[in-house]
Amino acid sequence: MTTSSSERGVSLGMPELPAPAYPDDVRTRLETDAREIIARYPDSRSALLPLLHLVQSEEGHVTRTGMRFCADVLGLTTAEVTAVATFYTMYRRRPSGDYQVGVCTNTLCAVMGGDAIFEELQEHLGVGNGETTDDGKITLEHIECNAACDFAPVVMVNWEFFDNQDPASAKRLVDDLRAGRPVEPTRGAPLCTFKETARILAGFPDERPGAVEASGGAGPASLVGLRLARGEAAPARVVHPREGGPHDEPHDTAVHKPSPTEHLSSHDAPQDTSASDPAHPAGPTAEEGE
Numbered sequence: 001m002t003t004s005s006s007e008r009g010v011s012l013g014m015p016e017l018p019a020p021a022y023p024d025d026v027r028t029r030l031e032t033d034a035r036e037i038i039a040r041y042p043d044s045r046s047a048l049l050p051l052l053h054l055v056q057s058e059e060g061h062v063t064r065t066g067m068r069f070c071a072d073v074l075g076l077t078t079a080e081v082t083a084v085a086t087f088y089t090m091y092r093r094r095p096s097g098d099y100q101v102g103v104c105t106n107t108l109c110a111v112m113g114g115d116a117i118f119e120e121l122q123e124h125l126g127v128g129n130g131e132t133t134d135d136g137k138i139t140l141e142h143i144e145c146n147a148a149c150d151f152a153p154v155v156m157v158n159w160e161f162f163d164n165q166d167p168a169s170a171k172r173l174v175d176d177l178r179a180g181r182p183v184e185p186t187r188g189a190p191l192c193t194f195k196e197t198a199r200i201l202a203g204f205p206d207e208r209p210g211a212v213e214a215s216g217g218a219g220p221a222s223l224v225g226l227r228l229a230r231g232e233a234a235p236a237r238v239v240h241p242r243e244g245g246p247h248d249e250p251h252d253t254a255v256h257k258p259s260p261t262e263h264l265s266s267h268d269a270p271q272d273t274s275a276s277d278p279a280h281p282a283g284p285t286a287e288e289g290e
């Protein structure tokens with residue numbers, strides 16, 4: 001007579017099957033949302049990515065229950081859903097904090113200070129990559145390039161940009177998040193929690209007043225090249241100076257009043273290369289002979 005691994009108390013590291021279902025009221029609510037998402041696509045399986053964001057908005061990460069739900073409503077196997085959910089890093093597989101603080105440590109941000117920011121935040125928060133603080137507020141992680149290299153080094157909080165950071169500004173940022181003090185991204189929509197962000201990524205409207213308008217367009221640093229190509233003079237610098245700004249003041253958490261530019265930082269070196277020197281604009285004509 002043979003005995004199963006569970007009877008022998010041996011774990012093979014395999015997930016318990018099947019995954020538990022959502023409670024009836026949650027499932028009913030999610031099914032309504034899922035129908036709305038699926039209706040946007042000619043082929044229902046194309047709705048898998050937003051549906052994974054939807055279930056992530058329910059629990060803060062993509063659980064086995066969430067993947068089972070996606071498989072059920074799309075007529076897929078759980079293996080197919082799992083393959084997608086484990087491929088993309090925007091889907092979290094473990095419980096996470098209200099604020100996902102991602103430090104870009106891709107090449108450009110790393111050399112501009114991203115590595116130093118990540119090291120200091122690990123020590124300051126007492127967590128490692130992918131780990132969450134004990135109060136459940138912050139999940140810290142390395143992130144790859146977010147196409148904001150011209151604002152390096154970049155920190156993302158729930159995928160909102162905090163540009164031109166340095167270790168000190170990044171520590172103030174996480175302190176403010178943990179203390180519940182308001183923080184404002186450098187650009188884009190106001191910050192919301194990770195679950196709320198996941199619901200927006202699922203394709204539901206951001207109904208906060210002014211949020212859509214605040215999404216805006218490219219930041220000034222990104223547009224310098226375009227201005228040069230048009231023969232316009234680019235500004236000498238497009239980031240806020242470190243010296244003489246609010247960050248030079250000692251940070252007193254008891255009386256701290258964040259300003260709209262609170263988490264702006266950082267580079268003190270003027271951007272005075274030939275390409276950004278207003279006295280020597282490098283428009284198309286100038287570049288032709290080079």
Ligand code: FES
Nearest residue numbers: 104109145146148
């Ligand atoms: S390398 Fe950090 S945003 Fe591109």
